[in-house]
Amino acid sequence: MPDHLPRRQVLRTAGALGLGAAAAGALASTADASTQASSTAGTPDKSTSHAPDKLTGMGAHHGKLEIRKDPFGTTPDGQKVDVYTFTNGRVTISMLTWGATIQRVETPDRRGKTTNISLGFDNLPDYAALSPYFGATIGRYGNRIAKGKFTLDGTAYQIPVNNGENALHGGTLGFDKKVWKAKVVQSDKAVGVAFTYVSPDGEMGFPGELTSTVTYTLDKRDDLRIDYHATVAGKPTIVNLTNHVYFNLLGEGNGTIYDHVLELNAPKYTPVDATLIPTGEIAPVAGTPFDFSRPTAIGKRLRGDHQQLIFGRGYDHNFVIGGQPDSNGLRLAGRFWEPEHGRTVEVLTDQPGVQFYSGNFLDGTFLGIGNKAYRQGDAFAFETQHFPDSPNHSNFPSTVLRPGETYKSTTIYSFGTK
Ligand code: GLA
Numbered sequence: 001m002p003d004h005l006p007r008r009q010v011l012r013t014a015g016a017l018g019l020g021a022a023a024a025g026a027l028a029s030t031a032d033a034s035t036q037a038s039s040t041a042g043t044p045d046k047s048t049s050h051a052p053d054k055l056t057g058m059g060a061h062h063g064k065l066e067i068r069k070d071p072f073g074t075t076p077d078g079q080k081v082d083v084y085t086f087t088n089g090r091v092t093i094s095m096l097t098w099g100a101t102i103q104r105v106e107t108p109d110r111r112g113k114t115t116n117i118s119l120g121f122d123n124l125p126d127y128a129a130l131s132p133y134f135g136a137t138i139g140r141y142g143n144r145i146a147k148g149k150f151t152l153d154g155t156a157y158q159i160p161v162n163n164g165e166n167a168l169h170g171g172t173l174g175f176d177k178k179v180w181k182a183k184v185v186q187s188d189k190a191v192g193v194a195f196t197y198v199s200p201d202g203e204m205g206f207p208g209e210l211t212s213t214v215t216y217t218l219d220k221r222d223d224l225r226i227d228y229h230a231t232v233a234g235k236p237t238i239v240n241l242t243n244h245v246y247f248n249l250l251g252e253g254n255g256t257i258y259d260h261v262l263e264l265n266a267p268k269y270t271p272v273d274a275t276l277i278p279t280g281e282i283a284p285v286a287g288t289p290f291d292f293s294r295p296t297a298i299g300k301r302l303r304g305d306h307q308q309l310i311f312g313r314g315y316d317h318n319f320v321i322g323g324q325p326d327s328n329g330l331r332l333a334g335r336f337w338e339p340e341h342g343r344t345v346e347v348l349t350d351q352p353g354v355q356f357y358s359g360n361f362l363d364g365t366f367l368g369i370g371n372k373a374y375r376q377g378d379a380f381a382f383e384t385q386h387f388p389d390s391p392n393h394s395n396f397p398s399t400v401l402r403p404g405e406t407y408k409s410t411t412i413y414s415f416g417t418k
Contacts, residue, residue: 063220064089065191067184072096073124079179081124086191090114091222091415093192095135098127099176100195100214102135102245104369107222110342110417115251117343119379120369128177130366133244136176137214138169140199140206141399142242143318143355143388146277150391152207152236152400159205164275169244171204175212176244185215190225192217201234208237208403222415230407238399239407240386246359246379247345249338253372257338257359257380258299264292264334264356266319270387270396274311280393282320290317295337298358298380313360314377318353318387325350330410333384342417349384349411352397357381384411 067086074080081098087106092114094104105118120134121127127134141159148159148167159167169176180195194215201209212230219225228241248257269290270278285291289301289309302314309315321333330348334356337344347354357380364375390396401407 065186065188065218065220067186067191067193069182069184072098075124075128075179081179082182084182084184084193086193086218088191088218088220088222091218091224093216093218093224095193095195095216096124096127097180097182097195098124099135099178100137100180100197100216101127101176102216102243105224105245105247105415107343107415108417113341115254116369117247117249117251119246119248119252119374122369126366131176132361133169133176135245136243137180137195138242138244138383139175139197139212139239140170140204140210140241141167141238142169142240142244142383142385144168144275144277146275146389146392148205150238152238152391155207157205157207166275166277173204175199175241180214185217190217190219192225206237208232208235208401210237210239210401212241214241214243224413224415226411226413228407228409228411230401231405232401232403234403236400236402238391239401240390240399241407241409242351242355242383242385243411244381244383245413246381247336248379249336249343249345250341251370252379253368253370253374256299256375256377258297258302258377259339260298260380261295261337261339262292262298262334262356263295264319265322265332266290266292266334266354267322268320270318270320270353271308272311272317272388276312276316277389278318278387278393278396280395282395285319290315290319292334299377302358302377314358316355316357316360318355318385320353320387321349321351328410330412334382336380336382337418344416344418346414346416347382347384347411348414350409351384351386351411353385353387355381355383355385355388357383384409 072081072083085094092106103120104116108114145167148161159171162172180197183194196213199210210232215227217225323331325331329350333347333354335346359379362374364373368374386399387396390399
């Protein structure tokens with residue numbers, strides 16, 4: 001094996017990872033698929049295609065909901081991490097108890113060819129050491145808090161900073177780096193996992209003991225639904241939970257997302273300063289590269305001279321979702337379409353905002369699950385949320401949660417083809 005490759009490739013043996021036979025088989029078929037893909041690079045079909053039943057031993061019948069659990073690894077302090085794989089026979093999702101992380105999302109293209117469209121790794125050490133939040137459940141506070149500081153009921157709190165001078169995604173050891181408890185949930189309509197994590201009072205500087213349960217379910221209509229639920233004990237706190245799945249609808253590792261077409265239901269956005277902290281302004285998108293009210297290729301205006309795009313090195317902004325909620329309280333936040341193979345994903349949420357991030361900080365320094373280096377623009381994230389740095393902006397919707405109150409939120413990623 002050439003020695004210039006990042007270490008994750010060296011780690012690719014079932015023995016070194018302590019994986020069970022089934023997971024080892026899954027690794028083997030992943031490796032086969034990526035070998036084939038590199039030998040056909042440059043041909044029009046860039047999908048790394050493999051049937052879900054090869055990967056998981058499931059998925060033979062569309063509409064049949066199935067779930068299985070396999071060991072994934074062990075943390076240095078001895079905690080076992082599992083991978084749950086659930087399918088409706090067409091879409092197959094793998095999730096780790098590490099960070100309640102979406103590891104794989106297998107969906108068919110318009111010709112029925114299935115591939116993994118989510119960026120990630122095949123082993124726990126890489127998640128722990130390298131992951132820029134791939135697929136992770138983010139908490140206690142998604143996105144940035146200026147200088148890690150906020151005041152609640154007259155008391156000042158300090159979150160450890162981990163993004164220049166700011167705190168990002170819950171500080172240095174956020175919920176993405178915790179092992180969550182998992183419980184299978186299954187009905188005749190949907191299958192998935194409820195993940196629970198109890199964050200002690202004072203963890204990462206946040207007040208109050210926060211119990212979060214985040215339930216991920218896949219139904220027969222190819223909707224991946226995320227239900228967030230949290231309560232706090234002892235003290236009031238701030239909460240902003242989200243998921244940081246990175247998608248490339250061509251298949252992960254298959255190029256950039258610049259030709260994906262995006263339509264956003266967002267008349268406004270929250271401009272940022274050079275450290276990506278909102279200025280407090282809620283600005284109209286009309287007449288700017290932030291206007292996706294008509295379907296537009298993500299790459300079309302991305303390298304323009306707009307100051308906000310220069311600050312973000314692309315899109316890395318919170319959009320304010322518009323329109324009226326449906327009877328379930330949900331609004332369409334946006335829809336993505338990859339024209340070549342036809343995959344679509346629509347995102348519905350009850351949250352006021354969404355962080356649209358065009359993968360600007362992916363820099364090619366490591367390989368992902370399919371053995372490809374992830375570079376700038378190789379994926380997008382679409383993180384439904386309250387606005388960044390809300391605790392420091394009284395004009396933004398509040399993220400305060402008090403004892404006795406319940407934080408509840410729902411986001412749906414709806415997969416399809418066009
Ligand atoms: C969010 C942030 C980005 C980046 C990613 C993770 O989307 O807004 O700036 O930090 O998380 O890499």
